[in-house]
Amino acid sequence: MVNSYNLEDLAYHLKPKAERRQKPLEDGELKSFGKMFTDHMFLINYIGGQWINPRIVPLQPLQIHPAAKVLHYAQTLFEGIKAYMHPDDEVYLFRADMNANRLNNSGNILCMPNIPLEVQLAAYHALIDVDRIWVPRQEDASLYVRPNMFATQAEFGVAPSTTYTLCVTLSPSGSYYPGGFNSPVKLLLTSIYHRVAKSGTGQAKAGGNYAASLRPLEIGRKLGSKQVLFLDSLCESITETGAMNFATINANGQIVTPPFTDEVLAGITATSVLELDGKHGLKVTQKPIRLDEMVDGINSGTITEANGFGTAAVISSVGRIILDPKDPLAKKLMQEGKVTIEDEQPTLKIGNGEVGEVTRHLYDILTGIHRGRIKAPEGWLKKVERNFSD
Numbered sequence: 001m002v003n004s005y006n007l008e009d010l011a012y013h014l015k016p017k018a019e020r021r022q023k024p025l026e027d028g029e030l031k032s033f034g035k036m037f038t039d040h041m042f043l044i045n046y047i048g049g050q051w052i053n054p055r056i057v058p059l060q061p062l063q064i065h066p067a068a069k070v071l072h073y074a075q076t077l078f079e080g081i082k083a084y085m086h087p088d089d090e091v092y093l094f095r096a097d098m099n100a101n102r103l104n105n106s107g108n109i110l111c112m113p114n115i116p117l118e119v120q121l122a123a124y125h126a127l128i129d130v131d132r133i134w135v136p137r138q139e140d141a142s143l144y145v146r147p148n149m150f151a152t153q154a155e156f157g158v159a160p161s162t163t164y165t166l167c168v169t170l171s172p173s174g175s176y177y178p179g180g181f182n183s184p185v186k187l188l189l190t191s192i193y194h195r196v197a198k199s200g201t202g203q204a205k206a207g208g209n210y211a212a213s214l215r216p217l218e219i220g221r222k223l224g225s226k227q228v229l230f231l232d233s234l235c236e237s238i239t240e241t242g243a244m245n246f247a248t249i250n251a252n253g254q255i256v257t258p259p260f261t262d263e264v265l266a267g268i269t270a271t272s273v274l275e276l277d278g279k280h281g282l283k284v285t286q287k288p289i290r291l292d293e294m295v296d297g298i299n300s301g302t303i304t305e306a307n308g309f310g311t312a313a314v315i316s317s318v319g320r321i322i323l324d325p326k327d328p329l330a331k332k333l334m335q336e337g338k339v340t341i342e343d344e345q346p347t348l349k350i351g352n353g354e355v356g357e358v359t360r361h362l363y364d365i366l367t368g369i370h371r372g373r374i375k376a377p378e379g380w381l382k383k384v385e386r387n388f389s390d
Contacts, residue, residue, distance in 0.1 A: 040057065270309040
């Protein structure tokens with residue numbers, strides 16, 4: 001085997017060749033986001049203050065002690081990265097270096113060890129190289145890369161673990177939302193529930209942050225929303241949805257997204273959109289989105305579009321923002337006549353409720369970069385070299 005991934009001791013313990021996938025995914029095989037997995041996974045362990053034993057093994061359940069700290073104190077973090085098939089029949093990772101840096105930032109917040117960037121990137125490239133036959137070729141599909149670090153020390157004491165495992169799995173995935181880009185989503189705006197607290201873990205991709213979002217997410221789904229639009233701890237400004245950064249677009253075509261704070265995750269897609277300001281006819285700025293100003297802007301028509309940015313969802317058009325009638329915020333906005341009632345729900349309809357022109361243009365630019373149809377800024381795409389052979 002050939003290995004030039006800066007992991008000299010990387011071990012390959014692969015499924016027999018005859019048991020691995022042999023041909024590309026056909027249209028009917030591809031499942032919705034996160035429900036299909038490739039043949040192998042990458043593992044590396046943190047023991048005695050160092051990362052050891054990097055290996056690629058068949059995808060399989062993990063063995064973990066029932067007292068492992070991850071199971072009790074939620075000391076776990078993850079990342080989400082995408083790889084795309086290009087017209088040259090090669091696979092390219094999108095800004096994985098930024099994800100690797102953010103993983104270490106999450107580790108700092110959660111008292112977990114950093115893992116060198118070269119090790120992370122080598123792991124992603126090596127694993128994708130082994131399982132590259134799984135990379136979808138369909139237009140709206142990609143290979144989702146999920147690194148997950150978790151605490152493994154078996155001890156009930158409340159303190160950071162001394163041992164950890166990093167596991168990387170791959171998932172060929174279609175659109176994040178049913179209906180894809182052309183079906184605008186509804187978001188539930190809530191003043192009752194919060195994703196994170198000020199000075200908390202909002203800048204980490206921590207498992208606990210997502211656990212905290214599940215209850216309002218389920219409430220929203222019963223009301224017809226796909227995600228929850230969270231407010232800051234003072235209920236004054238928009239933060240994010242938990243799965244996406246959020247943006248409004250005004251009648252002048254200006255895209256506005258909130259600053260990255262300890263309540264707003266620094267999204268890789270959002271950062272990329274910000275860096276496209278002034279290119280391809282895009283106008284992008286980062287500033288607080290006050291709740292009252294957003295509501296007034298939607299009602300007056302000065303806000304004509306809204307969308308979400310995220311690795312999984314890419315760009316999602318937001319057609320409506322709904323509220324739970326039991327929410328004090330909903331009652332306030334109804335009294336002020338600032339919401340309409342649709343299907344017995346207080347609703348803010350954004351523009352005509354359909355995918356807007358700026359949102360569509362942004363989607364076309366970003367997916368064009370992903371797919372190699374539009375030249376990417378320097379360093380945004382890295383080809384997965386064909387170094388593996390058996």
